[in-house]
Amino acid sequence: MTWTRRHILSLEDFTIEEYNAVLQTAASFREVLSRRTKKVPALQGQVIANMFFEPSTRTRSSFELAAKRLSADILNFAPGTSSLTKGETILDTAKTYLAMGANIMTIRHQQAGVPQIIAQEMDRLDSGVSILNAGDGLHQHPSQALLDLFTLTSVLDRDNPRLELLSGKKIAIVGDILHSRVARSNIYSLTAAGADVHLCAPPTLLPKLFLDIVDGEASNKLFLHWELTPALEDADFVMTLRLQKERMSGNFIPSLREYHQRYGITRNRLKLCHPDVKVLHPGPVNRGVEITSDLMDDPELSLIPHQVTSGVAVRMALLYLIGSSN
Amino acid sequence: MTWTRRHILSLEDFTIEEYNAVLQTAASFREVLSRRTKKVPALQGQVIANMFFEPSTRTRSSFELAAKRLSADILNFAPGTSSLTKGETILDTAKTYLAMGANIMTIRHQQAGVPQIIAQEMDRLDSGVSILNAGDGLHQHPSQALLDLFTLTSVLDRDNPRLELLSGKKIAIVGDILHSRVARSNIYSLTAAGADVHLCAPPTLLPKLFLDIVDGEASNKLFLHWELTPALEDADFVMTLRLQKERMSGNFIPSLREYHQRYGITRNRLKLCHPDVKVLHPGPVNRGVEITSDLMDDPELSLIPHQVTSGVAVRMALLYLIGSSN
Amino acid sequence: MTWTRRHILSLEDFTIEEYNAVLQTAASFREVLSRRTKKVPALQGQVIANMFFEPSTRTRSSFELAAKRLSADILNFAPGTSSLTKGETILDTAKTYLAMGANIMTIRHQQAGVPQIIAQEMDRLDSGVSILNAGDGLHQHPSQALLDLFTLTSVLDRDNPRLELLSGKKIAIVGDILHSRVARSNIYSLTAAGADVHLCAPPTLLPKLFLDIVDGEASNKLFLHWELTPALEDADFVMTLRLQKERMSGNFIPSLREYHQRYGITRNRLKLCHPDVKVLHPGPVNRGVEITSDLMDDPELSLIPHQVTSGVAVRMALLYLIGSSN
Structure with a gap:
């Protein structure tokens, strides 16, 4: 082209x-x-x-x-x-x-x-x-979503990354969706690729109107969850988002600890996903909040350096x- | 040479x-x-x-x-x-x-x-x-005055800009002369070129001793005005200067609004000048103070991007x- | 190699x-x-x-x-x-x-x-x-000590600077040894070269345990002085150190003036040294504290620009x- x-x-x-x-x-x-x-x-x-x-x-x-x-x-x-x-x-x-x-x-x-x-x-x-x-x-934040796309498709075919590789894949996006320009850009690229995009966050950080961000065929590809389990089940990729600590003062979440208990990604929770699951994060990471430290550093599971x-x-x-x- | x-x-x-x-x-x-x-x-x-x-x-x-x-x-x-x-x-x-x-x-x-x-x-x-x-x-601020000189002479002969092109031209410099190193450098270059240089500002920003900045032949080329009209009449170029807002506290001008009313350059006031008049400003501009916003953006009248x-x-x-x- | x-x-x-x-x-x-x-x-x-x-x-x-x-x-x-x-x-x-x-x-x-x-x-x-x-x-601060080493050895043989040139030379390091990473790195390189290294500072800035920084043969090459005279006598090089003004609040020295009187390097005090003595300082210099201004600017005595x-x-x-x- x-x-x-x-x-x-x-x-x-x-x-x-x-x-x-x-x-x-x-x-x-x-x-x-x-x-x-x-x-x-x-x-x-x-x-x-x-x-x-x-x-x-x-x-x-x-x-x-x-x-x-x-x-x-x-x-x-x-x-x-x-x-x-x-x-x-x-x-x-x-x-x-x-x-x-x-x-x-x-x-x-x-x-x-x-x-x-x-x-x-x-x-x-x-x-x-x-x-x-x-x-x-x-x-x-289009360049971030495009590098995420390049990272994801390169996992599936390193020599020839292309959009169609993600068709039918399940991708969970977990975290502060409301305040994330990264999530907004990723929703467009991933639904365009034909992936099933499962957004997951506490209700305060994931209003229902997010379903309206895409329309047409793409709207059948977008799902909202306020609990982690259905979002992670059989997911091929889990994208975690940064929780900006300044959000705490806005009463969006009760505490970092409680947030981690309900929405933090751990090695144990990844067992719900597809056996080949990989985890992404746009950085900088709050270790122990969005994702556990050992998971972030595991080269078998984390795509963060690749991003x-x-x-x-x-x-x-x-x-x-x-x-x-x- | x-x-x-x-x-x-x-x-x-x-x-x-x-x-x-x-x-x-x-x-x-x-x-x-x-x-x-x-x-x-x-x-x-x-x-x-x-x-x-x-x-x-x-x-x-x-x-x-x-x-x-x-x-x-x-x-x-x-x-x-x-x-x-x-x-x-x-x-x-x-x-x-x-x-x-x-x-x-x-x-x-x-x-x-x-x-x-x-x-x-x-x-x-x-x-x-x-x-x-x-x-x-x-x-x-010699490099600023030299780029002004290059801008002015290039208007008159783009292929062969040279000092003598400005001989006999009338150039008005309007604004905070007192605090302007740009004005001081331009006074030297423009009088050296044989231009008539008309300085214009409120008396607090243009003390009479400014006439002593040049001597010899150049001193016949330098004029002071506390009113805008005689400075603009038949001017070939109008150089506006930045009004630094911190000067307000020194009681140099009564208010930005009053300054604009008496010394601001507007499309209407430019009618006093030569029909081919062009306006300059070293930037950054306080839009609506030294110069109106529409004038600044008019490619027929403003040389600011050329500067x-x-x-x-x-x-x-x-x-x-x-x-x-x- | x-x-x-x-x-x-x-x-x-x-x-x-x-x-x-x-x-x-x-x-x-x-x-x-x-x-x-x-x-x-x-x-x-x-x-x-x-x-x-x-x-x-x-x-x-x-x-x-x-x-x-x-x-x-x-x-x-x-x-x-x-x-x-x-x-x-x-x-x-x-x-x-x-x-x-x-x-x-x-x-x-x-x-x-x-x-x-x-x-x-x-x-x-x-x-x-x-x-x-x-x-x-x-x-x-290894790169600083290595550039000091290069400066010193280049004085002795510009075309072929090498470690052995410093063997047996007396080098005084004067100033805030306690807080100086430059001194710590230099102690290793200069004793490795076989130089005699004489540290000199007020007791508060030169605790005795500094003698333990090197061991083996090198420990015979390291000397501590709380007075300036024995440190400077016959010295081939004098390395002065920056006195960080924030140390004053820690009561390490009584006053900048008194520090200069007792430990400041002056043209007169250099008469104690070898006739070819040269002075170094890692910069930035507190002129008139660690070293007098005229000494710092003397190209015959100061190696500071060479450093x-x-x-x-x-x-x-x-x-x-x-x-x-x-």
Whole structure:
């Protein structure tokens, strides 16, 4: 296929061809990353502005490393030492980077919709710049869901990861669904793949209206559970989500200990799942809350390090696909 | 001409030949920046230390991008996480970067004169290091004035920007002149070009002694206004300046609203100017204070994005000229 | 020799062959650094993660520049904007960088032992990653001691610096020994070289148990003094240490002024030493406390700028040696 999408803002309207293009491109970059010299000149001379208005270790470093391995030049925007403190609007900051020659902007912001607004402005100006949503509020985190997809499909066929491999698989997503942009993005990609997606959380963190996030055929693929057992039964994959400790003050859960007792993933509980089950977590992990420490460190059961490694390959793929079509 | 100036600290004693060398070199780099691969190996293996003791988005990023496109290695100095917190003197910090092999240091500091002091020390040590003043207190901001000059002369002759193009042009500089190092640097370059420079601000922000900033022939080119109308009449260019909100507490202006009413640049007020008038602003802009939002975004009237783009080309030119003559 | 050590955590068990390999490799990189193009492709495509949990200008910049000159890709970890603020453990942060493809991690941490713990975990995972201790608590700072060693031996034979040159030399280390990881690392390297090491500090900053830091033959090479005169008499080199001002509150010294009167190094006091004596300091310096300002700036007596320059060459050597043996 020829890649035509300029911005990657949400997975809501991603096509099967687009998912597969990302998976195949990421697989070829994974091969590059296994070489001693892990660099390709694909985006040499292009400028990628990393605009992270919200703190992040792993996503920022992952994008930065992906960009370096494509030989792009990188501008890191640090809001603390920036013109924002002088009252400049976010759009004006983005237009400044545009005028400096940025070709791609990766944007993380605590407010949902900021990457969309910047993308609209870039299009209105006919700038040719691509926007990559690196996480916006509670809305979307497409690169995370795509690296999860790459991780899952690579388990099933490492040489040829593709969307259809997940058809009919049961995938449980357990944890703070309500506040998770990772969950929202994954629901789109996994139901598009034809997987059965079972969401599980306490009722305060999983309102019924979540069933409306998808429609059409996909809505038959989405299930809600307030108890763990039915979610885990025969599951092929269990995706755990980070429980942000600041949620405690909102009375969403009674205590971390009680949360772990009812929803924490343990080696024992995994016996409910398919014998080949694997566990994922987007990180950073609260050890002993969402997942026990020994399970997280078990290379037979945990895909967590694979997710991080996949992140670099998938982000190289995304930057390459939108950067080459510019 | 052969470039011989080692440091760029102030425009006070810049020669016509130096201005034109910067403009012509910047024009050739603008051509490089329009290519797909925007890099040249001019400063490969040289080390540029960006020492920004004062926060900055655009100037720091602009210098960083210019250095990357010349293939230099960059050391970013962040005062927050630095030895300054351990009591080291600024001169000792600079000498540390010298000993590490820095060839050029770009320095921004809230105190006027810091780049000059470091330059003197570097010369005393016979180090061969060049200092580039990236803004010192209320004193000078030469790279900003040079990018303004490049922007203005490029409007008049894009292929061959040169100082004489501004001879006899009327240029209004409106806003907080008193606290503006940008205005101080521009007064030198624009009067050197033979332009008529009309400064306009409330009396609290424009003391009469500003007339003494230039002498000789240039002093006939400098005019002061406390009202906007005579400054704008038949102006070819209007340079607006940032009004720093922290000035409010000093009782320099009665209110932002009243300031805008008397000195804000609007589409209507521009009718006083020459029909081809263009507006500049060094950024970041307080929309609706110094300039109306619609005017700022009007590509027919606003040169603001051109200034940012020019910034990268001009800073490449400055780094190249002083880096090649080392 | 063939370099086999994977991690550089402490100098306690360094062999003479290892010291000499570092010195000779650093000497060859010093030659590279004197060229106009100061870069070699030795570590191209390798990823070096600089994980500085403690603020630092000179050590971080020195490692960063060394990595750039070896053409490695660099990931800078800034704890302020990181997942640490979200409660991630240090080991999980390190494993994230491992999964992203880091080949070498340079680690500075305020707690002694952190680099060791990360190195053990990297080995347990059979990761092949190398850990370079960039300063841990009061424990060790091996790259600083190695650059001191390179500086000292280069004074004695610039073309062929080697450990044996220091045999029988008298080296005084003066200052806050108790809180100095630099002193601890230097004691190992200098006694291994066969130098006589004379520690000098007020009793509160130099407990007697320091004599136990080395054993065997080396213990005959280590001397303690609470007065300056016997430490300086006929000394070939005087290493001064930083007096951290925060120690004042712990009542370790009566006042900075009194400390300087009794232990500060002055031009007059150096007359006690060997006529060719040279002075070192790891920086940043409290001018007028550990050492007088004029002495620090005297190129005949002070090796301080040479130490900083040596730092880049030695860190290139360390990264190269462990990076090539990966």
